[in-house]
């Protein structure tokens with residue numbers, strides 16, 4: 001990585017001349033600024049003082065304490081990754097997989113899973129700050145589990161009130177919204193009115209509603225409809241998480257999905273989506289099982305899987321679930337991380353079954369059963385089409401997000417998106433395939449999420465904005481992580497700054513941890529002209 005920096009003539013020099021202290025802490029010179037708005041790049045220097053961008057244009061070098069020459073490079077706002085699972089970022093505060101792909105702000109608490117105490121999370125972050133800025137949602141599954149365990153039923157009025165209190169408290173403590181993961185236990189047991197009630201609490205506090213929807217394939221349209229209804233009923237801004245079509249027999253349904261988003265926007269629902277630029281997803285192994293099988297935790301699950309009659313029924317339902325999606329077996333399912341036998345990491349379920357002598361669909365289901373009995377696994381699922389990925393990418397209201405946690409370099413065989421998502425967009429989809437322009441890609445990684453999440457002073461290269469910046473070479477930027485070898489950092493991104501501090505310099509992590517806790521700006525509800533449904537929340541309180 002150092003070599004790249006040297007080849008491109010990047011130099012860093014200190015100019016602490018004269019008696020007067022310089023006006024700027026750092027001036028980035030010689031680059032082309034693409035400011036995040038979507039407009040074309042222009043040659044400009046960027047001056048930074050006290051963690052903020054204080055001038056953009058032609059800047060007198062003598063006024064700089066330090067100069068970073070980035071001739072030939074793009075200077076863009078730091079990328080904002082609104083869909084992460086970096087809930088315990090302080091455990092690996094360097095957040096190396098994020099910063100090395102240009103991500104400077106992450107949002108945790110997605111897919112319904114978050115810290116249960118948001119105030120404690122921010123306190124923890126302050127104690128052990130990270131190299132990235134940190135923000136979080138409050139998760140439905142977290143709140144529901146705290147109040148109702150993993151029970152498969154509707155909440156009582158009392159339980160509903162307790163869940164609302166937890167969401168309210170999280171919002172007061174700085175959460176930026178409420179997330180659901182309706183494909184997971186226990187969120188999968190909830191009905192729409194419950195979510196409306198809880199999302200409204202977040203909306204009334206200025207928060208948005210982010211959803212990993214109930215279904216992203218066979219029931220994609222119905223799931224989008226539910227998500228949009230929740231936006232309509234609560235007035236919440238809506239974020240459709242990792243928008244995709246995950247069933248081969250539904251490939252092409254992205255056209256309809258995007259039409260639904262357009263129609264909703266035309267009616268005043270402020271809905272956007274995010275995606276990762278890959279044709280494979282990553283999730284738990286449990287998601288492949290009927291949700292009733294997972295109710296009550298590992299003991300109950302084991303009982304069901306160990307009962308011959310129940311297992312026969314589960315197998316039948318699993319076959320049905322696969323067939324419904326146009327899939328014949330589990331060869332699309334690859335093991336990312338299997339604690340009880342890490343030697344299987346990287347293999348598909350079919351390959352594991354073959355190793356045992358019989359690769360038939362039936363034998364694959366037996367492998368899945370054994371793995372669930374041994375505690376489950378995280379998986380990579382290859383079941384999308386690149387046509388859908390590209391169509392979704394071209395939509396102006398879809399941004400990019402990795403869906404990743406902070407990764408431990410070398411551990412397991414995770415989805416490569418956690419190392420490469422943004423770099424892959426810039427290298428593969430912008431430079432090679434020309435699916436979208438560079439300016440548009442950057443807008444989708446910066447101002448689009450900043451506006452939607454109400455991060456008031458991030459997402460643009462502008463005066464008074466936080467000096468979160470990524471400096472990359474548009475001719476060489478590329479992801480370095482593949483499905484086979486996911487532990488690889490991108491190339492062509494030599495410098496990354498967070499709050500004015502270089503966290504990546506000449507391609508190397510500097511060890512600095514200038515990340516800040518980020519909460520949303522307080523914007524009065526309805527300020528964009530949209531008024532929520534009047535009548536308060538009582539209407540939906542029947543359970």
Ligand SMILES: [Zn+2]
Nearest residue numbers: 111212241242
């Ligand atoms: Zn998700």
